[in-house]
Amino acid sequence: MTYSVKEIFLTLQGEGCHTGRAAVFCRFSGCNLWSGRAEDRAQARCRFCDTDFLGTEGAGGGKFDSAPALAHAIERCWQDGMAGEDSMRRWVVLTGGEPLLQVDEDLVGALHERGFGVAVETNGTIPPPPGIDWICVSPKGKEPLQVHRGDELKLVYPQADCPPERFVTLNFHHFLLQPLDEGGDRRHEPATVSYCRSHPRWQLSLQIHKWLGIP
Ligand SMILES: C[S@@+](CC[C@H](N)C(=O)[O-])C[C@H]1O[C@@H](n2cnc3c(N)ncnc32)[C@H](O)[C@@H]1O
Ligand SMILES: Nc1nc2[nH]cc(C(=O)O)c2c(=O)[nH]1
Ligand code: SF4
Numbered sequence: 001m002t003y004s005v006k007e008i009f010l011t012l013q014g015e016g017c018h019t020g021r022a023a024v025f026c027r028f029s030g031c032n033l034w035s036g037r038a039e040d041r042a043q044a045r046c047r048f049c050d051t052d053f054l055g056t057e058g059a060g061g062g063k064f065d066s067a068p069a070l071a072h073a074i075e076r077c078w079q080d081g082m083a084g085e086d087s088m089r090r091w092v093v094l095t096g097g098e099p100l101l102q103v104d105e106d107l108v109g110a111l112h113e114r115g116f117g118v119a120v121e122t123n124g125t126i127p128p129p130p131g132i133d134w135i136c137v138s139p140k141g142k143e144p145l146q147v148h149r150g151d152e153l154k155l156v157y158p159q160a161d162c163p164p165e166r167f168v169t170l171n172f173h174h175f176l177l178q179p180l181d182e183g184g185d186r187r188h189e190p191a192t193v194s195y196c197r198s199h200p201r202w203q204l205s206l207q208i209h210k211w212l213g214i215p
């Protein structure tokens with residue numbers, strides 16, 4: 001298996017239940033819901049993406065021709081950023097683009113061999129391989145979910161054709177609402193706060209890396 005990766009970087013998880021936790025992010029190239037090109041956005045199945053996942057030329061990106069090769073690059077990124085190694089805390093977030101177009105059991109195994117807990121950020125339209133330690137599903141519009149259970153369901157809010165009520169019967173441990181970021185003016189925060197205040201099943205998720213100016 002060859003993996004196409006846009007970038008690999010060490011940062012703090014900025015969203016969801018693990019907000020604030022140090023993690024290596026491995027951003028895979030490509031998505032099944034948008035080409036990643038501006039001229040295709042208006043026709044895409046997901047139209048609000050805040051991420052550049054095209055190509056493999058980002059920092060630490062490239063083509064990796066085996067699971068051990070990619071796991072090794074992720075491990076190096078972790079080690080390079082650490083003041084003192086605390087191997088119990090190794091954590092990697094596989095994102096994209098849509099990571100489940102590429103993530104397989106071999107890669108999860110190679111990361112586990114190196115002591116990483118493995119988290120995935122997915123749009124939920126592709127079934128995951130076994131062994132992932134933390135699954136975050138973020139549904140998109142009318143796109144049918146193939147993943148009906150997991151650790152967190154993190155819904156961008158508001159979204160046409162995607163009301164929170166549709167998801168509360170699914171088998172997730174945590175339900176989070178994340179304000180839609182459209183141009184950075186934070187206009188959707190009040191409605192998201194208001195929904196969480198009156199529907200306590202839902203917990204607010206804010207994208208703190210954007211305020212902090214970190215990746
Ligand atoms: C860039 S996506 C990559 C992973 C996967 N394709 C997905 O959609 O879950 C990472 C996270 O950012 C969220 N996201 C993307 N664009 C956003 C935006 N404009 N405002 C708020 N969250 C956004 C997604 O819903 C997802 O939870
Ligand atoms: N700091 C930080 N946290 C994140 N959580 C999910 C992200 C993503 O793009 O998947 C992301 C990201 O891009 N940066
Ligand atoms: S599914 Fe995820 S990566 Fe794909 S376009 Fe939507 S937010 Fe971006």
Ligand SMILES: [Mg+2]
Binds near residue numbers: 050051
């Ligand atoms: Mg992001």
